[in-house]
Amino acid sequence: MKGFFLTLEGVDGAGKSSHIGHLRELCESLGHEVVMTREPGGTPISEALRAMLLKESMHMETETLLMFAARQEHILSVIAPALASGKIVISDRFTDATYAYQGGGRHFPAERIQILENWVQQQLQPDLTILFDVPLEVARERLEKSREQDRFEREGSAFFERVRAAYHARVSADPGRFYTVDSSRPKADITQQLQDLVKTRLAQHAAQG
Ligand code: TMP
DSSP states (O other), rough: OOEEEEEESSTSSTTHHHHHHHHHHHHHHHHHEEEEEEEEEEEEEHHHHHHHHHOOOOOEEEEEEHHHHHHHHHHHIOOOOOOOOTTTTEEEEEHIIIIIIIIIIOOOOOOHHHHHHHHHHTTTTEEEEEEEEOOOOOHHHHHHHSSSSSTTTSOHHHHHHHHHHHHHHHHHOOTTTTEETTTTSSSHHHHHHHHHHHHHHHHHHHHOO
């Protein structure tokens, strides 16, 4: 089977991190080699860019370019080689986050994101993207209970409403790639849903060769 690229998305506090470990175990139990990674990050250079992006104030143009610089390094060093050797890559966020946060949240023009996407990714797109979706009040409540907040997490509710709306627009534009999880449901239900989804999608992917 050629590699399978799975990405996880959602506003901060949507609960995606509580399912990542299970997704990995599930894929491994089905006999696949899995590379778990994240964006921004996933390589030493991209992690250094992440530290800067989460901490330092900057213009949104710089922020968007640094997101794609980190992504370029990540694709060339980690994602593309893993997919070429038939592995499953699970990335905690990818380019949909740029459309949602920089595009939706900061009003950075989507056409310019698309230019960078085409340049950096060429044909690479996730095979499946799971969007963890939750009403904003729930996400905010979870965030406020969490550790020290980073530069994005400190944004206000209006910013996160725009991020969430931009994610919904991404789903509407490409419904076949996305699966939306109602993250306010009990964790065990979500785990079961994800298990069924991933098994089905991997079987379809294998059948397509
Ligand atoms: P995380 O908290 O899920 O690890 O993500 C780090 C933050 O970076 C999160 O608040 C979303 C933000 N982000 C963007 O703004 N644009 C992007 O392209 C990516 C990948 C993340």
